[in-house]
Structure formats: C-alpha cells, structure tokens
Amino acid sequence: MSDTPIDSSKRTWLIATGCAGAVGGVATAVPFVSSFQPSEKAKAAGAAVEVDISALKPDEKMVVAWRGKPVWIMRRTPEQVAELAKNDDKLADPKSLRKPDEFTPPYARNEQRSIKPEYFVAVGICPHLGCSPSDRFTPGAQPSLPDDWPGGFLCPCHGSTFDLAGRVYKNKPSPDNLEVPPHMYLSDTRLLIGEDKKA
Amino acid sequence: MAVFKEISPNASAGAKLTNWFENRFPTAFDAYRVHMSEYYAPKNFNFWYIFGSLALLVLVIQIVTGIFLVMHYKPDAALAFGSVEYIMRDVPWGWLIRYMHSTGASAFFIVVYLHMFRGLLYGSYRKPRELVWIFGCAIFLALMAEAFMGYLLPWGQMSYWGAQVIVNLFSAIPFVGPDLALLIRGDYVVGDATLNRFFSFHVIAVPLVLLGLVVAHLLALHDVGSNNPDGIEIKGPNAPRDEKGHPLDGIPFHPYYTVHDILGVCLFLMAFSAVIFFAPEAGGYFLEYNNFIPANPFQTPAHIAPVWYFTPFYSMLRAVTTEMVYALIACIVAAAGFGVIKGKLPSIFKGVIVVAAAVAIVLMLNIDAKFWGVVVMGGAVVILFFLPWLDQSPVKSIRYRPSWHKYMFGVFVFMFMVLGYLGIQPPGAWGAWAGQDLAQRVSQVFTLGYFGFFLLMPWWSRLGEPKPVPDRVNFAAH
Numbered sequence: 296m297s298d299t300p301i302d303s304s305k306r307t308w309l310i311a312t313g314c315a316g317a318v319g320g321v322a323t324a325v326p327f328v329s330s331f332q333p334s335e336k337a338k339a340a341g342a343a344v345e346v347d348i349s350a351l352k353p354d355e356k357m358v359v360a361w362r363g364k365p366v367w368i369m370r371r372t373p374e375q376v377a378e379l380a381k382n383d384d385k386l387a388d389p390k391s392l393r394k395p396d397e398f399t400p401p402y403a404r405n406e407q408r409s410i411k412p413e414y415f416v417a418v419g420i421c422p423h424l425g426c427s428p429s430d431r432f433t434p435g436a437q438p439s440l441p442d443d444w445p446g447g448f449l450c451p452c453h454g455s456t457f458d459l460a461g462r463v464y465k466n467k468p469s470p471d472n473l474e475v476p477p478h479m480y481l482s483d484t485r486l487l488i489g490e491d492k493k494a
Numbered sequence: 495m496a497v498f499k500e501i502s503p504n505a506s507a508g509a510k511l512t513n514w515f516e517n518r519f520p521t522a523f524d525a526y527r528v529h530m531s532e533y534y535a536p537k538n539f540n541f542w543y544i545f546g547s548l549a550l551l552v553l554v555i556q557i558v559t560g561i562f563l564v565m566h567y568k569p570d571a572a573l574a575f576g577s578v579e580y581i582m583r584d585v586p587w588g589w590l591i592r593y594m595h596s597t598g599a600s601a602f603f604i605v606v607y608l609h610m611f612r613g614l615l616y617g618s619y620r621k622p623r624e625l626v627w628i629f630g631c632a633i634f635l636a637l638m639a640e641a642f643m644g645y646l647l648p649w650g651q652m653s654y655w656g657a658q659v660i661v662n663l664f665s666a667i668p669f670v671g672p673d674l675a676l677l678i679r680g681d682y683v684v685g686d687a688t689l690n691r692f693f694s695f696h697v698i699a700v701p702l703v704l705l706g707l708v709v710a711h712l713l714a715l716h717d718v719g720s721n722n723p724d725g726i727e728i729k730g731p732n733a734p735r736d737e738k739g740h741p742l743d744g745i746p747f748h749p750y751y752t753v754h755d756i757l758g759v760c761l762f763l764m765a766f767s768a769v770i771f772f773a774p775e776a777g778g779y780f781l782e783y784n785n786f787i788p789a790n791p792f793q794t795p796a797h798i799a800p801v802w803y804f805t806p807f808y809s810m811l812r813a814v815t816t817e818m819v820y821a822l823i824a825c826i827v828a829a830a831g832f833g834v835i836k837g838k839l840p841s842i843f844k845g846v847i848v849v850a851a852a853v854a855i856v857l858m859l860n861i862d863a864k865f866w867g868v869v870v871m872g873g874a875v876v877i878l879f880f881l882p883w884l885d886q887s888p889v890k891s892i893r894y895r896p897s898w899h900k901y902m903f904g905v906f907v908f909m910f911m912v913l914g915y916l917g918i919q920p921p922g923a924w925g926a927w928a929g930q931d932l933a934q935r936v937s938q939v940f941t942l943g944y945f946g947f948f949l950l951m952p953w954w955s956r957l958g959e960p961k962p963v964p965d966r967v968n969f970a971a972h
Contacts, residue, residue, distance in 0.1 A: 331677040337687060358792050363683035365792040419792070423864060425662040426655060426794040439922055451796050452659060453812060454921035466816065470862045 343489030345481065348414065356430060358419065361488050365419040365427055366476055368486065375459050376412045378445050386462045393471055398422070400491060403475040408460040416478050416488065417461040423469040426452035432459075448473075529716055534729070534744030535751055536722035538967040542616075543720075544758035545609035547751075551759060552602045553708065559595040560697065567647065569693035571686035574649035575788040593774040599641055600780045601766055603803035606634060614881075614903065617890030618721040624882040626718065629711040631879045636707060638804070638875070640700045643692040645801065646684075650785030655798045657692070658684050663811070666865040683791060724967045725890030734966065743967045779918075797920045805917025806910050807871050810944070812921070813937040814867035819858050821942065822866065826851050826858075870941065877948045884948055887955040889963055896958030906947045909940040 341362045348368055351357055356369040383389040391399040391408060402410050409415045419427045428448035436442040439449060440456065448457040453468040461473030477491040501513040516523045566585050568577040581588035610630070613619050619627030646657045661684065665675035680687030719729045727733060728743040735741055745751070775781040779802045784795040800808050814822075830851035834844045858866060877884075887895055892903065916923065916937045924932040 328677075331680055331691070333676065333679075333681050334687065337681045337685075341682070360792070363681065363685055363791060423662075424659040426659065426798065427792065429794070429796065439920070451794050451920075452655070452798050468812075468815065468864065470864060 341489070343487050346486045346488060347484060348486050349484035353413075354432060359488065361418075361476060366488050367415070367417050367419045369415045369417075369459070371407075371413055371415055371459055373413075375446065376407060379406055379458060379460050382445060382458045382462070385464055386458065387465045387467070387470075388472055389462055391462070391472055398471050398474045400475060400477055402491070406460070408462065408472070408475055410478070410480065414486075415460060416475060416486070418474040418476050420474070421450040421452070421455055421469055422463075422471040422474065423450065423453055423455055426450050428455070428457060428473075431456075529712070530748035530752070531746055533716055533747040534741050535720045535747050536724075536726075536728050536743055536967055537745045537750075538722050538724060538743070538969040539720075539751070539754075540723050541758070542608070542612040542723070544755060544762075545605045545612060547755045548605040548758060548762050549602065549609055550708070551762070552598055552605060553704070555594060556598045556602065557701065559591050559598065560701075562591050563595055564697055569647070569690050571649060571689050571789075574647060574689060578648045590770070593770045596781055597766065597769050597774060597776075599644065600776065600801070600803065601762075601769075602637060603641070605762075606637060607803075610634070610878075611907070615892045616721055616723050617725050617885065617887070617892075619882045620721075620725075620885065620890045621882070622718045623715070623721060626711060626714045627882055628879055629707055629714060631875075633704065633707045633711060634878070635875060636700055636704045640696060640704060641801070641803065643696040643700065646689060646692045647696065648785060649689060649789045651787045651789055651795045652782045652785040652798060654684060654789035654791065655794050656800055657688065659798070660800075661688075663868045663871075666862065666868050668861055668865065671865075685791075721890065722967055723891060724893060724964065726963065726965075726967050728967065743969070799918045799920075802914065802918060805915070806913040807874050807917075809913040809917035809937045810874050810941045811867040811871040812917070813934065813941045814863050814870050815934070815938075816863045818938050818941075819863050819866055821938065822870075823855050823858055825942070826854055870945075874941075874944060877945070881948070881951075884951040885955050886952050887960070889960045891963075894961045894963045895955075896960060898958060899955070902947070902954065906944070909943045909947075913937055913940050913944070 344359055344361045344366075346357075346359050346368060348357070348370075351368065351370045353370050353372045354375070356367055358365045358367055360366070389406075391404050395401075395404060399408060407415065408417075421428050428450040431437070431440060431444070431449045432446045434444055434446045437444065439454060444456075445458065447459050448461070450456075450469065455467040455469035456464045457469075457473055458464070461475070463469045463472050476488055478486060478488045479491045481487050498517050499513060501510055505513070563581065566577060566581045566588060568574055578592070581592050583589075585591075613627060613630070642657075642660060646653045661675050661678050664678060665671040667674060676682070678688070679685070680691055719727070722728065726743070728741040733741055733743065769776060769780070775783070782799070782801065784798070787795070799805065830847050833839070833847045837844070837847075839847075887899070889895055892900060916933050919933060922931050922933060924936070926932060927935070
C-alpha cells in the first residue's frame with residue numbers, strides 16, 4: 296500500500312461512476328429478462344373456441360384445444376348427475392369454495408359444476424403439477440382406485456382422483472378441483488369456450 | 495515479462511521449437527507443470543479415484559456428440575421429434591452419435607454419484623477442501639439442469655410431460671410462482687417457445703457454466719491438493735518431503751496417474767460401449783419407452799416418471815403429503831424444544847429459535863403441501879453444500895472412523911437407492927399395508943432418514959472412538 300492519502304473526491308467519483316454503471320447494467324438486463332415472457336403471438340392465441348356438441352352422446356367425452364390446453368366436454372348420464380351429491384363427504388371442496396375466481400366461474404358454482412347439469416366443461420389439467428387426468432368412468436374396484444369408485448378421473452402422475460364434476464377427493468396431491476373455463480352456450484348445440492357473457 | 499531463455503545453437507530442432515514457444519507462451523508451460531508433471535497426488539489412490547477423470551471424459555463425450563447432434567436436430571415443436579428420428583434412421587452413423595449422447599447422460603450421473611460418494615467416504619470435503627466440494631455440488635446442480643433441459647429436446651411424451659410437471663413445480667412457490675413458471679415456459683403451456691429456450695440453455699448457457707465450474711473445481715483442487723483414502727495431508731507442514739521439497743507420499747500426476755487412469759478409461763469404455771451397442775435404452779431406464787411417442791399435449795401417458803438419476807429426489811417430492819407436513823412440523827417442534835431445553839445458548843437466541851419455529855409452523859400449515867414437496871426436493875440437493883460443516887468427525891477417512899459409521903453410510907445409501915427405485919414406480923407400487931400406501935410410507939420414512947443423516951451429522955459424527963491415524967499413507971508397491 297502506498298502512503299499517499301486517499302483522494303476523497305476521486306473516491307466519490309469512483310463510487311458514483313460505479314453506481315451509474317451498475318444502474319446501466321441492470322437496465323440492460325431488463326429487455327433480456329422480458330424476452331422470457333410469452334410473445335405477442337402466444338398471447339393472441341388465447342382466443343375463444345366454438346364447439347359443436349350435437350354429436351356428443353351420453354357417457355362420452357370430447358377434447359378441444361383452448362390456449363394450448365385440453366378442454367373436456369363430457370355429457371353425463373342422468374344417473375351420473377344424480378350420483379354426484381353422494382360423493383360430497385369424500386371430497387376436499389365439494390361446494391367449489393376454494394379460489395372460486397380461479398377455478399369455478401359463478402354459473403358453475405353448483406353441485407354439477409356446470410351450466411347445464413348434463414354437460415360438464417373443464418380444463419383437463421390437474422391443478423397439482425399439470426398432468427392430464429385419464430378417464431375412469433366405469434364404477435367399481437380397479438387398479439389405483441378405491442373399491443367404491445363411482446366413476447371419474449384419475450391423474451396418472453401423482454394419483455389425484457376427481458369425481459365426474461372434476462372435484463378432487465380428500466387427501467390427494469391436487470389442492471384444487473379441476474378448472475372450469477369461462478364458457479357459454481351460443482345455442483343448444485353450440486358451445487363457446489374461453490368467453491362468457493360477463494366479458 | 496519472463497526472462498527470455500537462450501538455447502544452444504547445437505540443440506535439436508525439437509528443443510529449439512519448444513524453446514521458441516516457451517519464450518512466447520510461458521503460461522502454457524507453467525500450467526503443464528503445475529497441473530500435470532509437477533502436481534503431486536497421493537500415491538495411495540484406490541479405484542474410487544477414477545471417477546473424477548471419468549466424469550471429465552464423459553463431459554468431453556457429451557460436448558463432442560452434442561456438437562454433431564446440433565448439426566441435424568431442429569429445435570421446433572413441429573419438427574423436433576421427426577429430426578431425432580431422422581438422426582436415428584437417415585443420418586449416417588447418426589444412431590451411434592445419438593446413443594452415445596443419451597447413454598452419456600446416464601453415465602455422467604453414474605460416475606458423478608460414485609465420485610460424490612467417494613468424497614463422503616474419505617472426507618474429501620473437509621478443511622481445506624470445502625470450496626472444492628462446493629464447486630462440485632454446483633456442478634451437480636448444473637448437470638441436473640442440463641439433463642432436464644436436454645430431455646425436453648426429443649419432444650416425446652416423457653419429454654413433454656416431464657417438463658410440464660417440473661416447470662409446474664415452480665408455480666407452487668407462493669406469490670411469484672405462477673409468473674415464474676410463465677417466464678420459464680414463455681407460453682401458457684409447454685410449447686414451441688419452451689423447446690427453443692431449453693435448446694438454447696442446453697447447448698450454450700449451461701455448458702458454459704458447467705465448464706467454468708469444472709475449471710474452478712480443478713483449480714481449487716490443485717491449490718489445496720488431493721485428499722486420499724487415508725485422509726492424511728501429504729503436503730501438510732509436518733509431512734515428509736524429499737530434498738527437492740516434493741511430498742514423499744505423492745507422485746506426479748503425469749505420467750503416473752495419467753497412465754494409471756487409462757486402465758479405468760478402458761474398463762469404462764467397455765461398459766459404455768456394451769450399453770450403446772446392446773442395450774441403448776437400458777430397459778427403459780436410460781431412454782424411456784414413452785419417449786418414442788411424439789409429445790401430445792392432450793394426453794398424459796398412463797405412467798410418467800423422470801429418468802432414473804432424478805428419481806430419489808422425485809420420490810422425496812411425492813412423499814410430502816398433508817400428513818407428511820404434520821410429521822415435518824413435529825420434527826421442527828422437537829428440534830426447537832431440544833435447542834431451548836438442552837442448548838447452552840443465551841436466552842435471546844432461545845427466543846429467536848422459538849419465534850422461527852412458530853413462523854415455520856404457521857407457514858407450513860397455511861401453504862399447500864405441494865410447495866413443501868418442492869422445498870424438500872430442493873433442500874435435498876442444497877443440504878449437500880453444507881456437508882463440510884455438518885461433518886464434525888475428528889478424522890476424515892472412513893478407515894479411521896468408528897466402525898459403526900460404515901453402517902450409517904450403508905443405511906444412507908440403501909435409503910437413497912430405495913427412494914430412487916420408488917421414484918420410478920407408479921403411486922401405490924407396493925400395495926396397501928394396514929390400510930396405508932406402503933410405498934408412500936416407506937418413501938416418507940426414508941425422506942426423513944435422508945435429512946436426518948445430514949442434519950444430525952454434527953452429533954452422530956462426533957460419537958464413538960476414532961481409530962489412530964498413521965503418519966504416512968498406507969501404500970503397498972504393486
């Protein structure tokens with residue numbers, strides 16, 4: 296070390312320049328980090344999808360793509376609809392009270408989680424870690440499912456089970472029910488997914 | 495500038511050429527001496543010491559094969575799967591290059607796990623080698639990132655759904671999680687944007703970090719010197735040295751260990767080639783069968799599991815259910831209670847312990863088990879960084895630690911392997927026992943065991959009577 300006393304004016308300017316450089320560096324990082332965001336093209340791909348459901352028979356499910364995600368439209372039989380209420384005490388959130396704004400639009404906050412009891416519309420992505428649950432409509436005992444299984448969906452990744460209204464059973468990894476997307480009926484057989492009347 | 499060395503005009507052409515270069519680039523000649531011809535490594539290395547060299551070899555294999563794969567691969571969601579099949583079927587010898595790369599990924603983890611276990615056995619992370627170990631752990635982390643991103647590139651079903659699950663792990667983080675997951679994917683679902691950025695990270699960003707860390711790992715190692723199976727410092731202040739000051743228990747890395755390692759390299763390449771030529775999928779463990787189906791965002795395969803090298807950590811993630819969170823809370827209460835009652839601490843620290851435990855418990859009760867699963871999985875890797883300070887044993891090497899420490903290590907390895915096995919299996923693999931999912935219960939107990947091994951190490955590693963450590967390394971000429 297030299298014995299020359301510190302020139303405090305030079306020191307001040309060194310610190311000031313260093314700080315200015317740091318600000319510039321951070322500012323330069325902004326565009327790079329921002330480029331990680333979804334592109335305008337990806338954002339625009341979120342348009343609503345119109346679906347013709349006239350060919351859908353009872354106990355059948357069809358899948359359409361909306362925002363790159365699978366959206367299920369299932370036509371439940373009257374018996375399946377009647378069964379739903381019996382599951383309530385085994386479900387984590389039978390009344391869809393958890394985070395309703397994210398998972399259940401107001402018109403689906405009922406036992407069937409749907410506008411029309413027969414037709415169930417849901418995003419086929421497990422809220423746990425994003426796998427797509429598989430159909431297990433046949434009631435009764437079968438591998439990975441309880442013996443009194445009433446029919447529903449099973450997530451293959453971590454074993455979450457859902458009833459035919461997409462409501463998750465208790466003590467399963469999924470914290471929430473399946474998401475019901477915003478949707479509305481344009482006519483009896485035409486369904487619009489991604490938009491509802493309030494929008 | 496270094497002193498310019500004159501050479502006799504009668505010297506050979508080779509010596510003149512060497513001298514010409516040494517005068518113009520002395521750094522390279524110094525580096526050769528410091529890291530090769532005059533780097534003294536302990537002479538008592540056993541077979542455990544091959545895995546560091548092998549890791550470097552596999553790194554080179556991965557880089558070279560990777561360069562050639564990029565010449566034919568297309569990072570585009572519509573073309574990626576087809577371009578991998580094109581490499582496999584139409585590019586001359588493409589199948590070999592691709593299988594070398596895919597087998598190399600698994601081989602990398604095999605040698606790195608064995609290399610890390612060697613460190614554990616002989617206390618290679620103990621003072622003054624803490625930074626060598628920490629750089630090594632960082633390499634392990636970078637390797638995990640590299641493997642994970644590389645696995646998306648073939649754009650098969652496992653690529654897609656594996657990435658979907660792992661990226662969604664980040665969305666479990668409270669408040670910032672969903673936005674973070676969006677930034678990682680670059681779209682609302684795993685898609686073309688995700689594939690492109692993972693490609694960029696896999697071929698440029700992470701390899702650069704990896705190479706930098708490998709250089710730091712080796713430079714730090716050569717600064718402090720290699721440990722050995724006896725855990726004795728061959729370059730310590732009292733270590734015996736010859737008249738030139740070289741350690742008597744050391745031999746120059748080159749030519750002794752370079753030649754010695756060729757044997758290990760040959761054995762490794764025999765096993766490596768056997769896998770490449772006879773079982774490149776390794777029964778679905780190195781290349782999962784579901785990954786031969788193109789990615790389908792609308793259908794998850796009936797059973798998804800990560801590749802084997804991630805499964806111990808994946809098991810820990812799955813082990814954290816709501817009930818497991820209660821078990822973790824019980825552990826925190828027990829630890830805090832022990833600290834307050836038994837710990838010889840000023841009362842202010844005891845207050846801090848109580849408050850911290852209370853805050854942790856409140857958070858654990860209020861945030862989903864899913865998030866704590868992510869914390870446990872991350873913690874299982876992060877805890878490795880702290881090993882140099884967790885191990886309080888008076889001796890370094892397992893050779894001189896109390897015999898029952900071997901059983902501790904044995905139980906730890908057993909638990910880690912069972913966790914790895916269960917991570918490959920679907921939920922409920924071992925059926926029910928007393929009404930409980932047996933496999934899940936076992937993975938929960940072993941997860942606690944894994945953390946117990948490390949977190950209780952400051953206590954258990956001090957117990958027992960260490961055996962006397964000799965002054966010189968154990969070495970029999972051969």
